[in-house]
Amino acid sequence: MKNPLYKRLKREFVHDLPKYIVIFLFLVLPIALCAGYMIGNDSMIRTYNEAKEKYMLEDGHFQTMFSLSQEKIAEIERTESIKVYPLEYKEEQSDKKHTVRIYDLSDRTEVDTICVHKGALPKSASEIALDRLYCENNGISVGDKYKIKDKVYKISGFVSLFDYSCLFKRNTDTMFNAQTFTIAILTHEGFDALDEGNLVYNYAYRFFTRLDEKTAHTRNSDLRKSLYRYAAESGNMLTDYLAKEDNQAINFSITDIDGDLTMMLIFGILIVGGLAFVFALSIKSQIEGEMGSIGTLKAMGYKNGELLRHYLILPTSVTLLAGVVGNVLAYTALKDYLVRLYYHSYSLPTYTTYYNAKAFLFTTVIPIALVVCINVVILVRSLKVPALQFLRGTLSKKRAQKVLPLSKKLPFMTRFRARVIGQNVGTYVALFFGTLFACVILLFGLMMSPLLSHYKEVVIASQLAPYQTVLKSDVPVSDAEAEKLYFAQLTYGLDDVMIYGVEKTGAESKYLQKLSLTSGKVVVNNAMSEKYGLNKGSHFTMGQKFGDKKYDFSVSDVFANDGALVVFIPSEDFLATFLSEEYLISYLSKERLTVEDAMIYKTITIDDLTTTSDQLTSSMGDVFLLFTVFSVILFALLIYLLAKIVIEKNAKQISMMKILGYKTKEVSRAYNVPTGIVVMVSLAINTLLSVLLIKVLWNAIVPLRMRGWVGFYVAPYLYPVIMALGFVSYLAVYFIESLKISKISLSETLKGAI
Numbered sequence: 001m002k003n004p005l006y007k008r009l010k011r012e013f014v015h016d017l018p019k020y021i022v023i024f025l026f027l028v029l030p031i032a033l034c035a036g037y038m039i040g041n042d043s044m045i046r047t048y049n050e051a052k053e054k055y056m057l058e059d060g061h062f063q064t065m066f067s068l069s070q071e072k073i074a075e076i077e078r079t080e081s082i083k084v085y086p087l088e089y090k091e092e093q094s095d096k097k098h099t100v101r102i103y104d105l106s107d108r109t110e111v112d113t114i115c116v117h118k119g120a121l122p123k124s125a126s127e128i129a130l131d132r133l134y135c136e137n138n139g140i141s142v143g144d145k146y147k148i149k150d151k152v153y154k155i156s157g158f159v160s161l162f163d164y165s166c167l168f169k170r171n172t173d174t175m176f177n178a179q180t181f182t183i184a185i186l187t188h189e190g191f192d193a194l195d196e197g198n199l200v201y202n203y204a205y206r207f208f209t210r211l212d213e214k215t216a217h218t219r220n221s222d223l224r225k226s227l228y229r230y231a232a233e234s235g236n237m238l239t240d241y242l243a244k245e246d247n248q249a250i251n252f253s254i255t256d257i258d259g260d261l262t263m264m265l266i267f268g269i270l271i272v273g274g275l276a277f278v279f280a281l282s283i284k285s286q287i288e289g290e291m292g293s294i295g296t297l298k299a300m301g302y303k304n305g306e307l308l309r310h311y312l313i314l315p316t317s318v319t320l321l322a323g324v325v326g327n328v329l330a331y332t333a334l335k336d337y338l339v340r341l342y343y344h345s346y347s348l349p350t351y352t353t354y355y356n357a358k359a360f361l362f363t364t365v366i367p368i369a370l371v372v373c374i375n376v377v378i379l380v381r382s383l384k385v386p387a388l389q390f391l392r393g394t395l396s397k398k399r400a401q402k403v404l405p406l407s408k409k410l411p412f413m414t415r416f417r418a419r420v421i422g423q424n425v426g427t428y429v430a431l432f433f434g435t436l437f438a439c440v441i442l443l444f445g446l447m448m449s450p451l452l453s454h455y456k457e458v459v460i461a462s463q464l465a466p467y468q469t470v471l472k473s474d475v476p477v478s479d480a481e482a483e484k485l486y487f488a489q490l491t492y493g494l495d496d497v498m499i500y501g502v503e504k505t506g507a508e509s510k511y512l513q514k515l516s517l518t519s520g521k522v523v524v525n526n527a528m529s530e531k532y533g534l535n536k537g538s539h540f541t542m543g544q545k546f547g548d549k550k551y552d553f554s555v556s557d558v559f560a561n562d563g564a565l566v567v568f569i570p571s572e573d574f575l576a577t578f579l580s581e582e583y584l585i586s587y588l589s590k591e592r593l594t595v596e597d598a599m600i601y602k603t604i605t606i607d608d609l610t611t612t613s614d615q616l617t618s619s620m621g622d623v624f625l626l627f628t629v630f631s632v633i634l635f636a637l638l639i640y641l642l643a644k645i646v647i648e649k650n651a652k653q654i655s656m657m658k659i660l661g662y663k664t665k666e667v668s669r670a671y672n673v674p675t676g677i678v679v680m681v682s683l684a685i686n687t688l689l690s691v692l693l694i695k696v697l698w699n700a701i702v703p704l705r706m707r708g709w710v711g712f713y714v715a716p717y718l719y720p721v722i723m724a725l726g727f728v729s730y731l732a733v734y735f736i737e738s739l740k741i742s743k744i745s746l747s748e749t750l751k752g753a754i
Helices: 004-015 017-054 070-080 132-137 188-192 213-233 248-289 291-300 304-343 358-383 387-392 412-423 425-461 526-532 571-577 611-649 651-659 664-705 718-742 746-750
Strands: 060-064 082-086 089-093 099-104 114-119 127-131 145-148 151-161 181-186 199-207 238-243 467-471 483-492 495-502 522-525 539-544 550-559 566-570 584-589 600-605
Touching: 004 017, 004 304, 017 248, 017 304, 017 358, 017 611, 060 213, 070 082, 070 213, 099 188, 114 127, 127 132, 127 145, 132 151, 132 181, 151 181, 181 188, 199 213, 213 238, 248 291, 248 304, 248 358, 291 304, 291 387, 304 358, 412 425, 412 664, 425 611, 425 664, 425 718, 483 571, 495 571, 522 526, 526 550, 526 566, 550 566, 566 571, 611 718, 651 664, 664 718
Parallel strands: 099 181, 127 151, 495 566, 522 550
Antiparallel strands: 060 199, 060 238, 082 199, 089 099, 089 199, 114 151, 127 181, 145 151, 467 584, 467 600, 483 495, 483 539, 483 584, 522 566, 539 550
């Protein structure tokens, strides 16, 4: 004979339809997100790896102060077994004051070749091709006019360069910049027509054979030293050297894509695991409501295994259906949407979709297995109770605990609500942890935009000067407002750190009045201190960017300055530490220096320092919004599911209150207000816990994955915002559950079984 409970599946499903709809929708979203990310990410990673050879990606590049002769290039190729490709560029300003890095089309036929997304490559000196993402961010179309200085070009097409898959202006920048920085392609004639003053002598190189990561690291290390020597022998200077493996413009995008996949999988598993827990609570509540029926069936000889299978059918079916629907959404609309998010951040080559079985395994098979395993554990434990205890209406084998005495001076309803909380403490504990999880996601989604705005404000407020200009050589500077600094770069951790040799401080300086230096020691800025934990009395060691020398420093103070990572040192100590060929001259000024552009190595303005916040806001805005919306939905659904369990668990008591003459509104206040109290208390505690948790994760993970530093910050107004969102979510649940209470009949308390 078939298990009679199977006949009730349809009725149980219809009875709990709102709950299963909520759980279904909540399962679909993480499954679709994870599957979409897996499909999109795996396809982009495969496209990226195939593009290395398709677009003849360099193994690295280097720059010199002056041009290398053909004889010197031939000598380098012969002795180092590499192929060197001149890849010079010129940097100009557009009429919008955007930086345009312009390459010669003829130089990119054998190395770092061009991917055309729309339109065509330029065919005349009056045409120009620009980076696709830059054009997207600035509302530029193919065929538009684009002005650089006094020259007007017609945009022939949108392109991407594989060596600029992420638009870093400099490898030392904290963040890429696809808003005000772009690469551009001109014909050979158009390139030659530009001013030679901004010409950068850049050279790409490729090894004759593809090397594994370990071998490439050794070869690049040796090559760097050799190039430094070759340049010095000819009276030249190596100003930059960057292996492909260290190039953020090449690797940042793929590292981010790969890292996001791991985080999204963990995120999805946590959500499904949390929902499995809610499933278990829901099933346990259902069992408590059907104790009479289950006790009768057990007494008739039905085995625990038969009952177990029955109560697994609906949650497993809902999870399976959610997995199927989630995968359909992932392979259709969601995959393309998530890929577009990446293409709104990175200048990737054209995308090809590859399908894989991992998405189904990790987003459907594993969630179903997780739900089944957790539910089996809960059900097996519950069904071990003897049939007699089911018939008596008690699942616990433990003796009844003493009721906590409450003062009779307290109003009856206050004591009643306290009893409700005590009787449902397990459910409310689950609500507490569910609220914590929701708060973490909600706070993360809400905090990022104000964090970046605050970072921008702090950087602007703490800038050293409106202009900082680094020169290629120590040329005379006539600007009265300019102050001289010695400039070098060393490496520490992931970062290139700026070292400033300071001549004037305090009252003698126009820009560094609050800086105080001590002979033999250094001062680090806020960014350096926060990222690496360097404070007064700390000792640390930095290394040369292109050499093997190590430098030990002792910190005397921390200077209020954010943005780049900076170390200040007295000029006397600086000159005693570095050789003349190891540093450059820099100036702080209120206006742009009146020196020839050909003598300027780099200029740092406030726009360069605020690029991080501007770019992150643009590229990640949709992601932040997605997190925020999802977390609000998560929070509301968790409250709904757990509040529903409380009402179902106390259905007979609610019915008894109605028999005693209490109205629906009074009963609702008696049972929903305790839930509201727990929600708001949990929300207040968990908001603070979320701040602490995210801060710990921020300080632990961001330094390992991000060059530069953006300090942790939570805008004060977010605390009341989170509380308000939680309260609004609770009000919605309150009215829904009040309707549920109104439908509980007066005869409920007289039923021995449903």
